[in-house]
Amino acid sequence: KKNMCLPxxxxxxxxxxxxxxxxxxxxxxxxxxxxxxxxxxxxxxxIEDIRDILGPRGSHIxxxxxxxxxxxxxxxxxxxxxxxxxxxxx
Numbered sequence: 001k002k003n004m005c006l007p008x009x010x011x012x013x014x015x016x017x018x019x020x021x022x023x024x025x026x027x028x029x030x031x032x033x034x035x036x037x038x039x040x041x042x043x044x045x046x047i048e049d050i051r052d053i054l055g056p057r058g059s060h061i062x063x064x065x066x067x068x069x070x071x072x073x074x075x076x077x078x079x080x081x082x083x084x085x086x087x088x089x090x
Contacts, residue, residue: 015046016053024053033061037087041065043075044082 015038016024028036038050047063054061062084067073073088080086 015040015042016049021053024050024058028061029054029057035062035064035084037064037066038083039066040068040072041079041083042069042071044078047079047082 024036027033036050038046041047047065050063051058064085064087065072065079065083066087066089067076067079068089072079076086
């Protein structure tokens with residue numbers, strides 16, 4: 001897969017794909033991972049979606065949000081409140 005950088009554009013695509021959801025349910029929970037790195041986080045609801053998928057079985061899993069665009073920077077405070085850690089792309 002390829003990604004595109006679209007400065008100044010609001011991207012209205014889902015952060016969590018069907019494959020991501022499958023990986024969370026059938027890998028992260030199955031193998032009891034400690035951390036998940038979530039790319040292209042744009043708003044706090046992206047983190048909430050991940051927590052909903054993980055449910056009570058994954059409540060111990062820490063989520064590290066990767067901020068990769070202006071929308072993520074604009075929503076930084078709300079993302080910071082919802083996540084366990086942050087990475088900022090250059």
